[in-house]
Amino acid sequence: MADAPREASPTPRHIRLTSHPGQGAGGALPLHWGAADPQGRGPVVGTTTQRAQRNVVGTHSGSYGVYRALAVAAGKMVRGHRADLTDTAPTDAIGPHSAWSDPERIVSIDPWGASVQQVFAPQIAAGVDIRPTIAVTKAHVHLPEIKQALAFQRLQVDGRILLDDASAAVTKIAVEPVWWLPGVARRFGVSEADLRRALFEETGGMYPELVTRSDLEVFLPPIGGQTLYVFGRVQDLADASVTLTARVHDECNGSDVFGSDICTCRPYLTHAIEECIQGAQRGGVGLIAYSRKEGRALGEVTKFLVYNARKRQVGGDSADKYFLRTECVAGVQDMRFQELMPDVLHWLGITRIHRLVSMSNDKYDAITGSGIAVDERIKIPDALVPADARVEIEAKIAAGYFTDGAVPDASALAAVKGRGLD
Numbered sequence: 001m002a003d004a005p006r007e008a009s010p011t012p013r014h015i016r017l018t019s020h021p022g023q024g025a026g027g028a029l030p031l032h033w034g035a036a037d038p039q040g041r042g043p044v045v046g047t048t049t050q051r052a053q054r055n056v057v058g059t060h061s062g063s064y065g066v067y068r069a070l071a072v073a074a075g076k077m078v079r080g081h082r083a084d085l086t087d088t089a090p091t092d093a094i095g096p097h098s099a100w101s102d103p104e105r106i107v108s109i110d111p112w113g114a115s116v117q118q119v120f121a122p123q124i125a126a127g128v129d130i131r132p133t134i135a136v137t138k139a140h141v142h143l144p145e146i147k148q149a150l151a152f153q154r155l156q157v158d159g160r161i162l163l164d165d166a167s168a169a170v171t172k173i174a175v176e177p178v179w180w181l182p183g184v185a186r187r188f189g190v191s192e193a194d195l196r197r198a199l200f201e202e203t204g205g206m207y208p209e210l211v212t213r214s215d216l217e218v219f220l221p222p223i224g225g226q227t228l229y230v231f232g233r234v235q236d237l238a239d240a241s242v243t244l245t246a247r248v249h250d251e252c253n254g255s256d257v258f259g260s261d262i263c264t265c266r267p268y269l270t271h272a273i274e275e276c277i278q279g280a281q282r283g284g285v286g287l288i289a290y291s292r293k294e295g296r297a298l299g300e301v302t303k304f305l306v307y308n309a310r311k312r313q314v315g316g317d318s319a320d321k322y323f324l325r326t327e328c329v330a331g332v333q334d335m336r337f338q339e340l341m342p343d344v345l346h347w348l349g350i351t352r353i354h355r356l357v358s359m360s361n362d363k364y365d366a367i368t369g370s371g372i373a374v375d376e377r378i379k380i381p382d383a384l385v386p387a388d389a390r391v392e393i394e395a396k397i398a399a400g401y402f403t404d405g406a407v408p409d410a411s412a413l414a415a416v417k418g419r420g421l422d
């Protein structure tokens, strides 16, 4: 039996639907996406308890909102708990940058999300439940690959970026998605009505306001966000004269955390971190933008099903069937849709990436298409590609990934084989 709530909470016994126009909108602060001044823009208010204050669809914390619901249901958390934001302000000031007031440039995060404690202090003091959607802090990161790079003298301790204990000093920034639906729809070239309807239907009707409240333009989607790791001065990211080394990386738990060797994710990520450290030590700045888009945003169950399908197919795992097997299981080759990814780069004020540690044509096209210059692309060193990951990397190179080497033809691709299921 769950513990009793710490204090009696006025949990209503009746359910109040959010889908009625007029209900809850009366006392809500207006939201004018892209307005230059934060007061003119207005705060994003996704509170679940002060219903009259809500000016968005959905709520904070992405998918973790479901755990909050569990905590409330289990009596572990008082419904309506207001965050005490004392001492939570960012460790580094970021912006405002010109992109913050361009409603088409940033459509999937709240540029003011890190500084609500400051810019919306009067509204918070007046009782509006406003929460940060971005948090900025400091950390030291310890990675075995960096220790190895030190041992092989590819890296040196400098006491600023790389410390005596072989850790790297970073600023890390957590970013939750905040979607301005008219802008997201335009980014994908679809109507807002079609986008709203698909979001409504594919979440099992989870957010009725998507189709009943066209006056609510902002959606806090129940998905993972992004984490940024900055090596060097955060403010330098916005200075195009400071050399920026950057990787935009999509989550791959199997490789990133557990070292699974069927793909290049962790080796490429740690290589990028090494490049970022070297770049920062040379007077530049480094950035890893890590997006929670597990398994090409197909999810890990789909991903593991695809692994089995690849390795059990007639002829075994081969590079020429790599994308086909994914599409057979998932219905699509890739759902990461890099269209929204550059938003966070614009939030940081980035206008030029001098060294992009990525071979992905989708990422490159999205970044350059959004107006950010890319000078040089850094491929993963061949020595870092695990044997079983050759299927993936060769298939991607054949499909358009950047390489300074040979692009395999059909017969070469068919000859690239992966391991069985042993």
Ligand SMILES: [Zn+2]
Binding pocket: 252, 255, 256, 263, 264, 265, 266
């Ligand atoms: Zn991977």
